[in-house]
Amino acid sequence: SQQGEEDPQALSIQEGENATMNCSYKTSINNLQWYRQNSGRGLVHLILIRSNEREKHSGRLRVTLDTSKKSSSLLITASRAADTASYFCATDPQETSGSRLTFGEGTQLTVNP
Amino acid sequence: NAGVTQTPKFQVLKTGQSMTLQCAQDMNHEYMSWYRQDPGMGLRLIHYSVGAGITDQGEVPNGYNVSRSTTEDFPLRLLSAAPSQTSVYFCASSYLYTGELFFGEGSRLTVL
Numbered sequence: 001s002q003q004g005e006e007d008p009q010a011l012s013i014q015e016g017e018n019a020t021m022n023c024s025y026k027t028s029i030n031n032l033q034w035y036r037q038n039s040g041r042g043l044v045h046l047i048l049i050r051s052n053e054r055e056k057h058s059g060r061l062r063v064t065l066d067t068s069k070k071s072s073s074l075l076i077t078a079s080r081a082a083d084t085a086s087y088f089c090a091t092d093p094q095e096t097s098g099s100r101l102t103f104g105e106g107t108q109l110t111v112n113p
Numbered sequence: 114n115a116g117v118t119q120t121p122k123f124q125v126l127k128t129g130q131s132m133t134l135q136c137a138q139d140m141n142h143e144y145m146s147w148y149r150q151d152p153g154m155g156l157r158l159i160h161y162s163v164g165a166g167i168t169d170q171g172e173v174p175n176g177y178n179v180s181r182s183t184t185e186d187f188p189l190r191l192l193s194a195a196p197s198q199t200s201v202y203f204c205a206s207s208y209l210y211t212g213e214l215f216f217g218e219g220s221r222l223t224v225l
Contacts, residue, residue: 041218043203099163105155
């Protein structure tokens with residue numbers, strides 16, 4: 001079963017706007033990760049946030065984690081057309097410690113020029 | 114470094130045929146895994162390995178076999194292909210317990 005669930009399923013914005021994607025999960029985790037997938041390509045790791053962290057930044061990306069609500073959000077600031085892709089959250093359950101990363105269904109982001 | 118290399122990129126099979134999807138990585142990663150990606154279902158873990166000689170089942174292992182004789186290679190075997198196995202297959206690897214997966218470009222399989 002899919003542990004992570006992204007919201008929204010699809011998001012369309014204009015270049016320069018911010019994009020926010022949310023992820024909810026069910027069990028206790030070691031960490032939560034976000035990946036990006038361009039059409040027809042493999043997934044690329046964006047950022048990892050550990051269960052004892054609340055916020056993390058990487059360039060134009062900001063990730064938050066609320067373990068009490070079992071949710072995370074990915075914010076992309078000042079979006080560009082090149083950010084158009086699918087974004088997936090992935091959870092690393094505590095009981096399997098890195099060996100069974102579980103992915104959500106993804107958010108399809110379209111950034112219009 | 115080539116990273117994670119998957120072959121073939123595209124394959125069409127008839128029901129009942131068998132085939133092997135190849136995966137190789139040159140990063141000396143202990144952990145390797147196979148996922149399948151289907152529309153509306155995200156990625157689902159098929160099998161994984163934490164080192165040479167060690168494999169384990171993921172969420173959807175039925176109809177697939179794996180082996181890990183070397184650190185570099187992790188082939189996925191379809192024993193008797195079924196239309197339900199039409200999917201895009203991704204191989205991924207990482208250092209053990211670090212979390213960050215490196216993905217191949219995918220193998221698109223169609224079973225008629």
